[in-house]
Amino acid sequence: MYSGFIDGSIVAIALFIxxxxxxxxxxxxxxxxxxxxxxxxxxxxFFLNINLPENPxxxxxxxxxxxxxxxxxxMITAIVIGVAVTAVGLTMFISLYHHYGTTNWKKxxxxxxxxx
Amino acid sequence: MRRKIIAFxxxxxxxxxxxxxxxxxxxxxxxxxxxITNFYADTxxxxxxxxIYLDYRAYDTLFETLLLLVSVIGIIYFSRHEGxx
Amino acid sequence: xxxxxLLLRITMGAIYPFIIVFGIYITVNGSTSPGGGxxxxxxxxxVFIVQYFITYEKTVSLHIFNHIEKILYLAIVIFxxxxxxxxxxxxxxxxxxxxxxxMNILIGIKVCCGxxxxxxxxxxxxxx
Numbered sequence: 001m002y003s004g005f006i007d008g009s010i011v012a013i014a015l016f017i018x019x020x021x022x023x024x025x026x027x028x029x030x031x032x033x034x035x036x037x038x039x040x041x042x043x044x045x046f047f048l049n050i051n052l053p054e055n056p057x058x059x060x061x062x063x064x065x066x067x068x069x070x071x072x073x074x075m076i077t078a079i080v081i082g083v084a085v086t087a088v089g090l091t092m093f094i095s096l097y098h099h100y101g102t103t104n105w106k107k108x109x110x111x112x113x114x115x116x
Numbered sequence: 117m118r119r120k121i122i123a124f125x126x127x128x129x130x131x132x133x134x135x136x137x138x139x140x141x142x143x144x145x146x147x148x149x150x151x152i153t154n155f156y157a158d159t160x161x162x163x164x165x166x167x168i169y170l171d172y173r174a175y176d177t178l179f180e181t182l183l184l185l186v187s188v189i190g191i192i193y194f195s196r197h198e199g200x201x
Numbered sequence: 202x203x204x205x206x207l208l209l210r211i212t213m214g215a216i217y218p219f220i221i222v223f224g225i226y227i228t229v230n231g232s233t234s235p236g237g238g239x240x241x242x243x244x245x246x247x248v249f250i251v252q253y254f255i256t257y258e259k260t261v262s263l264h265i266f267n268h269i270e271k272i273l274y275l276a277i278v279i280f281x282x283x284x285x286x287x288x289x290x291x292x293x294x295x296x297x298x299x300x301x302x303x304m305n306i307l308i309g310i311k312v313c314c315g316x317x318x319x320x321x322x323x324x325x326x327x328x329x
Contacts, residue, residue, distance in 0.1 A: 010134055017130045025122045051148055058235060059152070059164035068148050069155070069164035076169060076239055077180040080312065084187035087319045091194040160297025162233040169237075170304050171297075174285045178278060181308060184315045185274050188267070191319055195326050 008049035015042035027105045029096070033089045040082040047071040047078075210255045217255075220248050228309035232301035241305070242312025249317040253324060261321055266314045273311040280304060 015038055022035035050071050057063035059072070097103065100111050151164060159167035169177050228241030249261075284300045 013133050014130060017126050017133075021123060021126045025119045051145060060234065061162055066152050066164075069151055069168055070147055072165045073168035073173065074176075076165065076237070077176055080180060080184055080239055083316070083319075084184055087323075088187050088190050088194070090323070091191045095194050159301070160294055161301045163231065163235070163237070166232050166237045166301060166305070170301055171285065174281050177304075177308070178281055181274055181277055181311055184312065185270055188270065188315050188318050191322050192263075192267070195322050 008045055008052075012042045012046035012049065015039075015045065029093050029103050029105060029108075030090075032105075033086060033093065036089065037082065037086055040078070040085075044075050044078055044082075047075050205255070213251050213255050217248065217251055220244065220251065224248070224309075224313075228305055229302065231305040231309075232298060238305040238308030239312050242309040243316060245309065245313040246316035246320070249313075250320055253321070261325075263318055263321055266318045266321075270311055270314040270318070273307055273314070277304065277307050277311065280307065 019035045019039035019042060022031055022038065026032065026035075048071055051068045053065045053067070056065055056067035059066050059069035093103075096108065100108050102108060102111070151168065155164045155167050156162065159171040161167035161171070224241050224245035224247075226241075227236035227244060228238060231237035231241065253261075280300070280303065284296065
């Protein structure tokens with residue numbers, strides 16, 4: 001593993017914290033979906049950084065300092081799952097915007113409470 | 117003001133998470149040694165990543181493609197306003 | 202996109218066949234070189250995005266994509282059950298590379314159809 005101060009896992013933790021901040025400090029629905037995407041990128045970066053040797057080569061054939069192929073095979077599915085989650089979230093947001101006419105979580109909750 | 121307080125707490129959480137090792141990952145190379153020694157003999161694929169997600173973890177790929185199909189169906193369902201198609 | 206810029210149309214039209222060839226190369230050679238089904242499918246779905254930018258008529262029938270995707274999912278399940286879960290450890294070793302190539306092609310076409318359907322739903326139906 002690269003032994004400097006700023007390696008991949010530190011950057012991944014920073015991105016994760018930024019995504020959590022966006023989830024709990026902002027009340028915009030689109031910014032929540034963007035925070036989900038940022039957390040997804042952080043998790044992918046963290047997993048790709050696990051068990052990484054010095055000067056790694058891609059896991060093809062018999063390269064000697066080979067990168068770990070197992071997190072890469074997990075993350076190739078996680079990328080597609082991230083695309084699906086983002087697309088479904090945006091579509092649900094557009095349907096909700098047509099119905100309530102706002103992008104704020106709190107106003108949506110208030111309007112829904114008025115309808116009941 | 118609320119956002120600044122939340123950002124301050126998040127910065128403290130980041131310092132704590134970055135200064136301690138949360139998951140000990142140094143000794144986790146048993147699976148790594150198994151995969152890099154005999155992935156070619158098991159899967160017949162020269163690319164280890166392709167061999168893992170098509171042979172060792174076939175259930176993973178199966179249900180992941182199912183998830184993509186279900187998400188496409190969900191998008192078509194959600195984006196249908198007032199009966200148009 | 203209301204008005205098409207001439208620069209975008211000409212450059213994208215010149216790049217168009219190279220994207221197709223690159224995507225097919227990555228999909229087919231996924232078992233021996235970097236690449237695979239998901240990556241190749243994502244690259245081939247870029248072809249449909251380019252086609253949306255450079256053509257004038259926007260009539261794409263999404264039924265065909267959706268039906269192709271469902272049929273390909275059934276084919277993927279049948280192939281996996283036949284070659285992995287049926288034989289298990291006693292699968293003949295010379296079959297495995299063909300299985301890899303066929304599964305990569307099936308997954309590539311399926312992912313391409315899925316991402317294209319997502320893009321066209323967003324562009325054609327949600328942008329009103």
